[in-house]
Amino acid sequence: MIRLDLRNQKPKEINKQAITVLNIGGIIIYPTETCYGVGVRADIKDAVTKMLKYKRRPEGKAVSIAVTGKDMAKRYVDLNQTALDIYSRFLPGPITVISKSNHKLDKRLEAEDGTLGIRVPKYDLLLDLIKTLDAPITATSANSAGKRTPYSIDNLLSDLSRSQLDSIDLIIDAGELPHNPPSSVIDTTKQELKILRRGGFSVGNRILTKQVDSDLKMQQLGSELISSYKSLLETHPMIVMFNADLGAGKTQFIKGMAQELGVTQIVNSPTFIIMKEYDFALRQEKGKLIHLDAWRLDSIAELKKFKLEQYFKPRHIIAVEWAGMARDYLAQISAHKDLLRLYIEIDYLDLEKRKVTIYEE
Amino acid sequence: MKNDPLILGIDTSCDETAAAVVQGMRVLSNVISSQVELHRKYGGVVPSVARREHELRIDPVISEALRNASKVLKTRVDFNDLDAIAVTYGPGLAIALEIGIAKAKELALQHDKPLIGVNHMEGHLYSPLALNSKGKGPIEMENVEFPVLSFLLSGGHTELVLLKSHDDKRIIGQTVDDAIGEAFDKVARMLGLGYPGGKVLSDMALKGDPEAFKLPVPMAKDPTLNMSFSGLKTAVYYQVKEIEKQRQLTAQEVVDMSASFERAAINELQIKLKKAIKLYNPKMIMVGGGVSSSARVRAGLRKIARDFSLPIYFPSLKNIYTDNGAMIAIAANFKFHKKEFSDQTLDRQPNLDLAI
Structure with missing residues (x-):
C-alpha cells in the first residue's frame, strides 16, 4: 500500500501515481469535499469486483461514479432537462444525480431500476485526476456498510479488516477533512414522462368557463357541479378527470364536490396513498366518492389493478387528479357504459385567480 | 425481556x-x-x-x-x-x-x-x-405518562393525536389538504430537485436564507388544530413561475426558496403544536413519521417542547x-x-x- 500526503507532496505527482494504480485495476482511497472515497476505474470489471468486495456491500446497492462534468456524464447516462438544470446550477458540488443508465458500465454499479448515480466532486485534485484518466471512477465512501463516515485516514484504517487493508493499493491523505455531510441524492428519473400535461383536453362540449379567485370559490364551484348533476347521479356513475398544474386547486374543487355530496370526513390529498374512498348517502341510498391521484402511478398497467370498473354504479363518482396519462384508458374502459364523463381544466391566471373550464362528453 | x-x-x-x-x-x-x-x-x-x-x-x-x-x-x-x-x-x-x-x-x-x-x-x-x-x-414503555400528544408527520400523514391512555386515542388536528412530506416533495419538484426530493430540499435549505422569500405561514390565524400546506405550495409555485418568466432560477434562489419554504412549513407545525399543548396539557410529546427524521423539523418541535418544559421523543432507529x-x-x-x-x-x- 502506497500512502501519499497531499500536504507535502505535489498534486501532479500524486495524480500520476494514482492514475498508474487505477489503470492496472487497483483501488485508491481519495479525499473529496464530503468524506474519503474508494475509487477504481468504473470501466474495468475486475476492478469493480475488487471494490465491491472491499465495500462489503449488501447485494444490490448501487454505486455512484465520479466524472468531470456534463459531457463526460453523457457517455454513461441520459440527461433529461431536470438533470441538465441541476448540472448547470449545482455541479461540481456535493450532490449525486440519478439518471437513466445507458448500460455502458458494469451493471453492478446500477440500481435495480437501471439508473446510475453521478457525482461531480468539488475537489480539484480529483477532477484533474479523472480528466487525465479520461474514465469515471467509483464514488462511494471508503467505509464499509455500517461503519463511521471516514473523515480521516487514521480513523478509516482502524475500522478496516486485514483483507480490506490488503486490497488498498494507494491512499491519498489530505488529513482530517471538514465534517461535511454525505452528498444529497437527487433522483431525476421519476415523474418525468408521464406527468407532463398533454395539452388541453379539448374533448366533448365545453359547458362552463369560469374565473375563481379563492380556495373557497373553487370549493363552491365543485359543489355547484355536483348539485347540477345530482338527479342524474341517482341513476348514473360519474368520472371527473382533472388536468391542472401543481397547486392549481384540484383538491379544493373535489372538497367542494364532497361537501355537496354530504361527505363528513376531511377530504385531503390522496397523493401518497394514491386513492381515497369516501361514503355518502344520496336520498338515503349509499354512494361513494373515489378520489384518485395518478401522480405517483408508474404505468397504466398499475392503474388497471385498481379495477375502477367496480365503481361504475349509480351514485359513484370517480375524481381523478393528474388524469393526463389515464385519460385514454379511463375513456376506453367506460366507453360503452351509461356514465357521465367530465373533464376539468384549471389554469393559473395569477397567484389567486384560476380559470376553470369544464367539458362534458 | x-x-x-x-x-x-x-x-x-x-x-x-x-x-x-x-x-x-x-x-x-x-x-x-x-x-x-x-x-x-x-x-x-x-x-x-x-x-x-x-x-x-x-x-x-x-x-x-x-x-x-x-x-x-x-x-x-x-x-x-x-x-x-x-x-x-x-x-x-x-x-x-x-x-x-x-x-x-x-x-x-x-x-x-x-x-x-x-x-x-x-x-x-x-x-x-x-x-x-x-x-x-x-424512552421505556413504563415511563410513558399520559396524556401524550403525538405528532405524525410523513408523506401521507400530518396529524396531531391525543392519547389519554393506550386505549383512548383521537385525532385532534390534521391537514386539510397536502401532507407535510408531500408538500416538501412537490415543492422540491417545482425547484427542479427531482421527485421525491423532500430530503434534498431540506439539505438545500441548510445553505439558504429563510428570509429571502416572503411566504405565508398557512393557518396561522386559524383557531382549530388543523393544518394546511397547499397554499404555501401554491405561493412557492407562483413566485418560481414569476422568476422563470424572465430567466432560470439561480442556484442561490433554489437554496433560498428551499430555506424559506421549510421555515414557513415548520412554523406552522410549531404554531399548531403550541396551541395543542395549551389546550390539552400533555405530559409528553411523541413524534413519528418520515418527516421527523429532518434535523430542522426536530429542532423546531424541540424548541416548543422546551418552552413548555415538556419531554419530546423521536424515533431513534x-x-x-x-x-x-x-x-x-x-x-x-x-x-x-x-x-x-x-x-x-x-x-x-x-x-x-x-x-x-
Whole structure:
C-alpha cells in the first residue's frame, strides 16, 4: 500500500501515481469535499469486483461514479432537462444525480431500476485526476456498510479488516477533512414522462368557463357541479378527470364536490396513498366518492389493478387528479357504459385567480 | 425481556413491502423492500420489479426479516418460534393492504399462530418507543405518562393525536389538504430537485436564507388544530413561475426558496403544536413519521417542547421513520397482551381512522 500526503507532496505527482494504480485495476482511497472515497476505474470489471468486495456491500446497492462534468456524464447516462438544470446550477458540488443508465458500465454499479448515480466532486485534485484518466471512477465512501463516515485516514484504517487493508493499493491523505455531510441524492428519473400535461383536453362540449379567485370559490364551484348533476347521479356513475398544474386547486374543487355530496370526513390529498374512498348517502341510498391521484402511478398497467370498473354504479363518482396519462384508458374502459364523463381544466391566471373550464362528453 | 412475545410485523400499506421481527419493544430485524434487491437474489428471474409489486416482494422480505432476527438472537428464528403475526389492515391503499393481510392470514393459519390486525397510524405513533436490538431506546414503555400528544408527520400523514391512555386515542388536528412530506416533495419538484426530493430540499435549505422569500405561514390565524400546506405550495409555485418568466432560477434562489419554504412549513407545525399543548396539557410529546427524521423539523418541535418544559421523543432507529414492519409489530404488543386477536375474517380498511 502506497500512502501519499497531499500536504507535502505535489498534486501532479500524486495524480500520476494514482492514475498508474487505477489503470492496472487497483483501488485508491481519495479525499473529496464530503468524506474519503474508494475509487477504481468504473470501466474495468475486475476492478469493480475488487471494490465491491472491499465495500462489503449488501447485494444490490448501487454505486455512484465520479466524472468531470456534463459531457463526460453523457457517455454513461441520459440527461433529461431536470438533470441538465441541476448540472448547470449545482455541479461540481456535493450532490449525486440519478439518471437513466445507458448500460455502458458494469451493471453492478446500477440500481435495480437501471439508473446510475453521478457525482461531480468539488475537489480539484480529483477532477484533474479523472480528466487525465479520461474514465469515471467509483464514488462511494471508503467505509464499509455500517461503519463511521471516514473523515480521516487514521480513523478509516482502524475500522478496516486485514483483507480490506490488503486490497488498498494507494491512499491519498489530505488529513482530517471538514465534517461535511454525505452528498444529497437527487433522483431525476421519476415523474418525468408521464406527468407532463398533454395539452388541453379539448374533448366533448365545453359547458362552463369560469374565473375563481379563492380556495373557497373553487370549493363552491365543485359543489355547484355536483348539485347540477345530482338527479342524474341517482341513476348514473360519474368520472371527473382533472388536468391542472401543481397547486392549481384540484383538491379544493373535489372538497367542494364532497361537501355537496354530504361527505363528513376531511377530504385531503390522496397523493401518497394514491386513492381515497369516501361514503355518502344520496336520498338515503349509499354512494361513494373515489378520489384518485395518478401522480405517483408508474404505468397504466398499475392503474388497471385498481379495477375502477367496480365503481361504475349509480351514485359513484370517480375524481381523478393528474388524469393526463389515464385519460385514454379511463375513456376506453367506460366507453360503452351509461356514465357521465367530465373533464376539468384549471389554469393559473395569477397567484389567486384560476380559470376553470369544464367539458362534458 | 426473554419472556416478551416474539412478533412478526408486516406492512404493505402503500409503497413499501416491509417485514420485521420484534421481541416486546425490542426490534430484532426490520426489512424494507426498497433496500433489498430482489432480482439478484432470485438469480435474474424477476427482471425488474416495479414499485408496489408487493406480491413479488413479500416472501423474500419476510425471509430476510427472520434471517436477520436469527443473527441477533444467535439462534434460528422460524415461523414456529413466533408468538403472533401482526399486519397492517388500514389505513392505506386497498390493493396494497390486501397482499399483506392475505400473507399474514396464510402464515397464521399454516403455523397456528394468533393474528393481530394493526392500524398503520398506531405504528407510527408508537415508533419512538421502539428499542434497538440491545434493548435500548429513547424512552421505556413504563415511563410513558399520559396524556401524550403525538405528532405524525410523513408523506401521507400530518396529524396531531391525543392519547389519554393506550386505549383512548383521537385525532385532534390534521391537514386539510397536502401532507407535510408531500408538500416538501412537490415543492422540491417545482425547484427542479427531482421527485421525491423532500430530503434534498431540506439539505438545500441548510445553505439558504429563510428570509429571502416572503411566504405565508398557512393557518396561522386559524383557531382549530388543523393544518394546511397547499397554499404555501401554491405561493412557492407562483413566485418560481414569476422568476422563470424572465430567466432560470439561480442556484442561490433554489437554496433560498428551499430555506424559506421549510421555515414557513415548520412554523406552522410549531404554531399548531403550541396551541395543542395549551389546550390539552400533555405530559409528553411523541413524534413519528418520515418527516421527523429532518434535523430542522426536530429542532423546531424541540424548541416548543422546551418552552413548555415538556419531554419530546423521536424515533431513534434506522428504518423506523418511514413505513416499516417493526412499528406494526411493536403496536401489536399492546394487543397481544390484551389478547385482542383477529381471525381469518380480517379485512382491509383503507379509510381506517385512529379513534376506534
